[in-house]
Structure formats: C-alpha cells, structure tokens
Amino acid sequence: MNINNDQFNEGLLKFIDASPTPFHAVATMQAALLKAGFQELKETTAWGTLEAGGYFLTRNASSIIAFFLPENVNLAETGMHMVGAHTDSPCLKVKPQPEKVSQTLWQLGVEVYGGALLNPWFDRDLSMAGRVSFLDSKGALKHALIDFEQAVAVIPSLAIHLDREVNQNRSINPQLHLPPVLMQVEEGENTDFRALLEQQLRQQQPELDAGRVLDYEISLYDTQPSALTGLNQDFISAARLDNLLSCYCGLQALLASDHQRPMLLVCTDHEEVGSCSTSGAQGTFLQAVLQRLASGSEAEHRMLQNSLLISADNAHGIHPNYADRHDELHGPILNRGPVIKTNANQRYATNSESSAYFRYLCELADVPVQDFVVRSDMACGSTIGPITATRLGIKTLDIGVPTFAMHSIREMAGSRDAWFLFQVLSKFFSQL
Structure with a gap:
C-alpha cells in the first residue's frame, strides 16, 4: 500500500464515520473486499475446493471473516496467520x-x-x-x-x-x-x-x-465527525475507536499484504457483552470456517497448531491526570507504538512465545512496541484473545493501540499509532 500516515488516518476516519453500528462496519468492510477482488461465500452453500485467492463471509451481518489462500497451499503444514478484532462498541x-x-x-x-x-x-x-x-x-x-x-x-x-x-x-x-x-x-x-x-x-x-x-x-x-485533534494533530478523536480502529488496521493489512502465505481476518460482534452469541467469539463462526478449510480433523488440528492469532483490541494509555491508575512501569504512551497486553491470570492470551514473536515483528517493521500490565490491586478486562485461544487451542497474543476515554461516546488515540499497528500487521501477514 503506497500511502503515508496522513492518508491512512484519512481512510480510518472515513471508515469510522461510515460505521455507526456493527452492521454498517461489516457492510463497509464487505465493499472494500469486493473492490479488491475478494469473493463472497455463504455458510449455507457448498464451497467445494477453493481456488487460490481471497474470500469472505459474514454471519448475522455483524461479523465477518476474510481470508486469502495462495497457490498450492497445504494448510496443515503452513497454518494460518490470523488477526482478530471486534465490530461492536458500548x-x-x-x-x-x-x-x-x-x-x-x-x-x-x-x-x-x-x-x-x-x-x-x-x-x-x-x-x-x-x-x-x-x-x-x-x-x-x-x-x-x-x-x-x-x-x-x-x-x-x-x-x-x-x-x-x-x-x-x-x-x-x-x-x-x-x-x-x-x-x-x-x-x-x-x-x-x-x-x-x-x-x-x-x-x-x-x-x-x-x-x-x-x-x-x-x-x-x-453525529460529531471523527477528527484529528491537538495543536500538531497528534491525536485522533472519534467514536468507536474501540475497536473499529483495529478492524480497519487488520483489513488494510490483509489487502496490502503480498499474499504469499495463508492469512485470515476475523471481526466478530458482541465482544463488549462477553462474546456469547452465534456471531461472537464464543460462537462457532471462526471454528466452522477453519473446519471447512481443513481436509479432515487431523489436518485441522495440525493447521491450528501451526497457526498464530493476534487479538487486536485497544489498550489503556496512561492518562496524565490519572497516572496513579497504572503500574508505573507499564503505562503505555500515545504515539509510541502498539502495546503487548499481559496478565498472569489469563485475562489476556499472551505468553512469552507469542510476545517474543510480536517484538520480533515490530523490529522487522521498524515499529516501537510497549507493554501493559494492569496494577496488581486492580481488576483486568479481557478480549476475544483468551476466548479464541481456549475454543481453538491456537497460540494467541493480545495487543492494541493505547487509548484514552475507552468506552466513552468519544475516545482518543495517537495519530501515529494506527499507522504503526497497520505496519506490523502487514509484516505479520507477509511473514513466511
């Protein structure tokens, strides 16, 4: 993708404004995929043997999975590089x-x-x-x-x-x-x-x-439009940054990759209420798609064990007026790159292997990386990461862009961080 940070943010803001609900977010993503030559599949029809190329399908019109299959691929041997996000917001x-x-x-x-x-x-x-x-x-x-x-x-x-x-x-x-x-x-x-x-x-x-x-x-x-804010336009102010920002970064990374390896983007609904629905991460949507792509249960198991899922969901940036709400050594700063989210009690799915791999990807992409661990005396939220890891047995890590005012009607993020996230996810999708 031959664009710069400013052009990327312009597209992000347009995507958010066009997506006031999960239904609209999925429709906007569908249009982008069709324009890029991806073919739509239906869960109700037989797929047969899929040729090399890009495909997508939806469930409940509020969740979407898009994937790309290269020529002569053996998914049991290669596995898939997957990015997960969610389409809903409070x-x-x-x-x-x-x-x-x-x-x-x-x-x-x-x-x-x-x-x-x-x-x-x-x-x-x-x-x-x-x-x-x-x-x-x-x-x-x-x-x-x-x-x-x-x-x-x-x-x-x-x-x-x-x-x-x-x-x-x-x-x-x-x-x-x-x-x-x-x-x-x-x-x-x-x-x-x-x-x-x-x-x-x-x-x-x-x-x-x-x-x-x-x-x-x-x-x-x-109705207030998304905007770049700050004297130097250092920030993005918008509704639904959690988690349309990650949806957009994942989609653009999928479209911009070199398409040399199997890759998949899943954006599900109902994360904000526990993901327990037919179109949520606790539902069968992703598992059913992977089962249909694999040729038998043994091949599916091998594919999953050779795969990695990056769960991309916004992180809590360290607020200048409430800095004491963070562990002082794990307070992510806006515009300093994506955040690896870790929790000893498995509220995030990150482990040392998956986090090390993400640090390696950030080095390859020349992207800064940060860490978030909640204060030891505070409760920790969660994401689709642990849910998907538990359901599929797939190696997973949780990352996200640092954000202020999460779950407010209008949230705030750094104007360089979405670009950073896009770059590292592009590297992930292109990494053999």
Missing part, C-alpha cells in the same frame, strides 16, 4: 416498545449495551442507525440497514441549579435518566417508532418497497 440501544411521551416530549426507552461510560452521552447531537426487518408490498420478509444520519435526538442534562451537588456526586439511573428526546408532540399525535422507521426507509431507499416494520436493532450514536 452504546445505547432502542428497546422493542420504546415509545414514551412526557411533558409533551416524545422520548425513546433505551438499554445500555456493554460497559458504556454514560456521562458523556448527555447533551450530544445523537442520530440512530441499525438493521430493520420489514414486509415489502408483496408480503416478503426483508432486512435492510438504516441510518438517520442527521441529529434527531438528545439526552439533556439536568441544570446545575436543580442539582447543586452534581459536580461532587452525579449518579445516573439508566431507566430514568437516559431516554432521549426526539421531538415535541401534541396530544394524540402519532408516536409509533416502527412507523418512523418505515418512513425513513422509504425516504432513503425507495427501491426496497418497504412496508410494515416488524422489528429492528437500532442504536444511538454521536
């Missing part, structure tokens, strides 16, 4: 029966998805996006993506005059305090959310012939 999701009118204001009931940092959701210009299931004029059940694109909702804060202790002790009740305001209504005015979705579908995609909406998965998101 957010607010609209409930099935969300309609609520209070004080002449139409609001929506929402549910908190994942470990969201809730305070930053107040007083933001919010829009809605997701997947809608509907009947067309012929009575056929269809599904489509929807995005309102413009600001259509807000969760207003309570004025400080009515809560004088708010800056000392603010607690949020998700049931009572998070329903967003959509519009002001008169008595008897229609407040049917499904009818609103039907109207939006017809306006945005008239070719769908959309009729009655039966169900939906709709999330709220911040």
Whole structure:
C-alpha cells in the first residue's frame, strides 16, 4: 500500500464515520473486499475446493471473516496467520416498545449495551442507525440497514441549579435518566417508532418497497465527525475507536499484504457483552470456517497448531491526570507504538512465545512496541484473545493501540499509532 500516515488516518476516519453500528462496519468492510477482488461465500452453500485467492463471509451481518489462500497451499503444514478484532462498541440501544411521551416530549426507552461510560452521552447531537426487518408490498420478509444520519435526538442534562451537588456526586439511573428526546408532540399525535422507521426507509431507499416494520436493532450514536485533534494533530478523536480502529488496521493489512502465505481476518460482534452469541467469539463462526478449510480433523488440528492469532483490541494509555491508575512501569504512551497486553491470570492470551514473536515483528517493521500490565490491586478486562485461544487451542497474543476515554461516546488515540499497528500487521501477514 503506497500511502503515508496522513492518508491512512484519512481512510480510518472515513471508515469510522461510515460505521455507526456493527452492521454498517461489516457492510463497509464487505465493499472494500469486493473492490479488491475478494469473493463472497455463504455458510449455507457448498464451497467445494477453493481456488487460490481471497474470500469472505459474514454471519448475522455483524461479523465477518476474510481470508486469502495462495497457490498450492497445504494448510496443515503452513497454518494460518490470523488477526482478530471486534465490530461492536458500548452504546445505547432502542428497546422493542420504546415509545414514551412526557411533558409533551416524545422520548425513546433505551438499554445500555456493554460497559458504556454514560456521562458523556448527555447533551450530544445523537442520530440512530441499525438493521430493520420489514414486509415489502408483496408480503416478503426483508432486512435492510438504516441510518438517520442527521441529529434527531438528545439526552439533556439536568441544570446545575436543580442539582447543586452534581459536580461532587452525579449518579445516573439508566431507566430514568437516559431516554432521549426526539421531538415535541401534541396530544394524540402519532408516536409509533416502527412507523418512523418505515418512513425513513422509504425516504432513503425507495427501491426496497418497504412496508410494515416488524422489528429492528437500532442504536444511538454521536453525529460529531471523527477528527484529528491537538495543536500538531497528534491525536485522533472519534467514536468507536474501540475497536473499529483495529478492524480497519487488520483489513488494510490483509489487502496490502503480498499474499504469499495463508492469512485470515476475523471481526466478530458482541465482544463488549462477553462474546456469547452465534456471531461472537464464543460462537462457532471462526471454528466452522477453519473446519471447512481443513481436509479432515487431523489436518485441522495440525493447521491450528501451526497457526498464530493476534487479538487486536485497544489498550489503556496512561492518562496524565490519572497516572496513579497504572503500574508505573507499564503505562503505555500515545504515539509510541502498539502495546503487548499481559496478565498472569489469563485475562489476556499472551505468553512469552507469542510476545517474543510480536517484538520480533515490530523490529522487522521498524515499529516501537510497549507493554501493559494492569496494577496488581486492580481488576483486568479481557478480549476475544483468551476466548479464541481456549475454543481453538491456537497460540494467541493480545495487543492494541493505547487509548484514552475507552468506552466513552468519544475516545482518543495517537495519530501515529494506527499507522504503526497497520505496519506490523502487514509484516505479520507477509511473514513466511
């Protein structure tokens, strides 16, 4: 890929803005893969013997696997170099029966998805996006993506005059305090959310012939575009950096590799809620694909033992205002390269062999590398790394780009770190 850091970041920001939900992220990745000549496979059809080339498939339209097979490959002998990430981010999701009118204001009931940092959701210009299931004029059940694109909702804060202790002790009740305001209504005015979705579908995609909406998965998101920030544009400020940044870096590394060895990218949904779903890392998606690529159980076992998975998920950069929340010797700094994440209690899948190999890759790519270990008196989060390692028995390591404000509505990373991660993942995919 003949581009520089600035061009890479431009593409990253466009990808994030085009991907307000996991469904949109997968659709955006699909388009890039098709443009690069990858062929789409379906889980419901027979694959036969796949020729050399690139392929991809999706599950639930929110998880995606893309892989490349070179000529005359024996996967049992070569194994596969794999990169894993996740497509979901903490957010607010609209409930099935969300309609609520209070004080002449139409609001929506929402549910908190994942470990969201809730305070930053107040007083933001919010829009809605997701997947809608509907009947067309012929009575056929269809599904489509929807995005309102413009600001259509807000969760207003309570004025400080009515809560004088708010800056000392603010607690949020998700049931009572998070329903967003959509519009002001008169008595008897229609407040049917499904009818609103039907109207939006017809306006945005008239070719769908959309009729009655039966169900939906709709999330709220911040309409503020992603941006380079700081006096010297040292930073990226954006929603969903965790973990769309890793998805984008993995995808671009896959497309930019020399395609001389077997390689695979897996981006799954529902990591933020434990990965326990058909399209999550605890599901069968990756395992089923690998089984179909291997010719028998013995070949599959050999392939897995000759493979390596890099689980790429953002790391906690050392915050200048809260430096005491880090182990002083393991505080990753923004713009100093990707971070190897280690935990003695196996919350990360890294071991000395996999971490040593990643350090070696960073040397080959001329990329700096850092370490993160959580403070010994604090709990440690986890990733798809340990889940995938346990399910498949594949050697795995956990790495990521240092980030501030993880799980906020708007996160912050270094403007050079995504480029660093792309470079080392490209080297990984090209390493024989």
